[in-house]
Amino acid sequence: MFKAICWSLLLAGAVVGGGCGGSEVPEAGAVRSSEGRALTSSRWSTSAAMRTARSLHTATLLDSGLVLVAGGSTGGGTSGLTRSVELYNPYSNSWSSTGSLNVPHQNFAGVRLASGQVLVAGGQDGSGLPYSSAAELYVPATGTWSLTGSMVVPRAFFTLTLLDSGKVLASGGMMPSGSVSTSAELYDPATGTWSLAGSLSASRFFHTATQLYSGEVLVLGGLGATTNKADLYSPAANTWRQVQPMPVTRSGHTATRLYSGYVMVAGGFDPSTSGNPVLSSVDVYDPYNDRWFTAPPMNRPRRDHTAILLYSGALLVTGGTNGSTPETSTEVYDPQYNRWFTIDSMPEPRTAHTATLLDTGAVQIIGGSAGSVALPSSVRFTP
Numbered sequence: 001m002f003k004a005i006c007w008s009l010l011l012a013g014a015v016v017g018g019g020c021g022g023s024e025v026p027e028a029g030a031v032r033s034s035e036g037r038a039l040t041s042s043r044w045s046t047s048a049a050m051r052t053a054r055s056l057h058t059a060t061l062l063d064s065g066l067v068l069v070a071g072g073s074t075g076g077g078t079s080g081l082t083r084s085v086e087l088y089n090p091y092s093n094s095w096s097s098t099g100s101l102n103v104p105h106q107n108f109a110g111v112r113l114a115s116g117q118v119l120v121a122g123g124q125d126g127s128g129l130p131y132s133s134a135a136e137l138y139v140p141a142t143g144t145w146s147l148t149g150s151m152v153v154p155r156a157f158f159t160l161t162l163l164d165s166g167k168v169l170a171s172g173g174m175m176p177s178g179s180v181s182t183s184a185e186l187y188d189p190a191t192g193t194w195s196l197a198g199s200l201s202a203s204r205f206f207h208t209a210t211q212l213y214s215g216e217v218l219v220l221g222g223l224g225a226t227t228n229k230a231d232l233y234s235p236a237a238n239t240w241r242q243v244q245p246m247p248v249t250r251s252g253h254t255a256t257r258l259y260s261g262y263v264m265v266a267g268g269f270d271p272s273t274s275g276n277p278v279l280s281s282v283d284v285y286d287p288y289n290d291r292w293f294t295a296p297p298m299n300r301p302r303r304d305h306t307a308i309l310l311y312s313g314a315l316l317v318t319g320g321t322n323g324s325t326p327e328t329s330t331e332v333y334d335p336q337y338n339r340w341f342t343i344d345s346m347p348e349p350r351t352a353h354t355a356t357l358l359d360t361g362a363v364q365i366i367g368g369s370a371g372s373v374a375l376p377s378s379v380r381f382t383p
Contacts, residue, residue, distance in 0.1 A: 044330075044344055045380050047364070048093050052084050053376035055369040058110035059354035060118050062140050065090065067356050068098070068118055069366055070138070071105040074374050081106055081126040085138075085145075088366070088378065090358050099144040103134040109160035111168055113189050116140060119148070119168060121187070123156045130176045131156040135187070135194075149193040152185050159209035161217050163235050166190075169197065171219050171233070172204045180205050180224030184233065184240070198240050202227040208255035210263050212287050218243070218263055220285075221250040226271045230285070244290050247283050249273075252303035252320075258335065259313045262286055264295065266317060266333075267302045278303050278323040282333075299342050300329050306355035308363050310383055316363055318381075319350045326351045326370050330381070346379055 050069065057072025067088040074080035081104035087096050101120070108123025121135035133154035136145045151170060158173025168187040175181050180203035185194045200219060207222025217233040228246040246265065253268025263285040269276045280301040283292050298317065305320025305327070315333040319326065326349035331342050346365065353368025363381040367374065
């Protein structure tokens with residue numbers, strides 16, 4: 001019953017501040033939710049395989065409930081770049097081809113717009129130039145892609161975040177010169193154009209960007225300046241400011257907004273320490289008081305993993321690598337008990353995959369790689 005009520009509130013835009021986990025702000029040292037629970041009885045099931053094996057792709061949930069899987073690489077480096085795009089139907093457990101990208105992309109970003117169209121941009125296109133400024137739009141009604149305005153700065157390993165205004169924020173990334181960008185820019189769907197949006201306090205790529213309930217965007221970690229600085233973007237003022245730095249320098253981590261409004265930052269690796277050790281540690285940012293506190297560590301160190309907030313308020317973490325081999329392990333953070341639970345492992349190890357929360361509440365894991373081999377497989381986690 002809670003899931004149905006919570007989902008209805010989310011769709012209606014009624015969940016703010018405390019979210020579905022209650023309106024109280026948790027105390028420092030605890031992350032609590034009245035609806036969080038361990039999912040130790042949940043199971044994985046094997047779904048139909050994609051027509052094209054791929055990793056470093058994007059997966060976007062459409063208004064129809066289908067999942068749009070675009071681009072990526074079928075092998076190592078840029079030699080396996082693909083323009084192919086597929087649609088996954090979770091109701092019939094089937095794949096179908098749809099219109100191809102105009103430009104191949106890997107290590108790029110994508111986001112669903114308020115219109116229901118999907119924007120993808122940047123990355124590597126295999127043209128011989130290091131990084132691309134190309135951006136294109138997918139129209140679900142016609143199953144076609146069209147080029148839109150190019151980004152001001154060509155970039156890869158960056159982030160795209162949909163703002164409450166309907167505009168899209170791009171931050172950081174690697175540039176063609178080999179340097180790392182401090183720049184940010186905004187895409188306006190109304191005009192199909194990009195404009196610069198100030199600068200981050202530090203150059204970074206392989207970082208995270210998380211929208212807060214306030215509408216601001218929190219940018220954390222990454223490589224480049226190897227910094228623990230935390231940047232906050234204000235859409236209303238179109239400006240950046242620094243907030244309290246992370247306790248631990250991280251890259252390859254995940255940063256997820258919980259129902260409480262807190263941001264849980266998990267795993268990754270520490271680029272400031274010799275050997276770049278892979279982390280199991282977890283830090284939580286409190287945007288109401290601009291402070292950090294430590295949460296219990298994950299059961300396993302991991303980087304390049306995925307983290308998805310379930311309707312219950314629990315956080316599902318899958319795959320990634322422990323620094324030497326891809327992981328099959330899966331664990332869940334339960335806010336009610338402020339602890340991590342190890343659950344059934346995925347059928348096969350994977351990293352550079354995607355995780356998509358379906359309308360049903362299940363999570364679809366798609367593609368990725370096991371070593372240098374791209375995977376066509378797809379599996380489903382059902383809470």
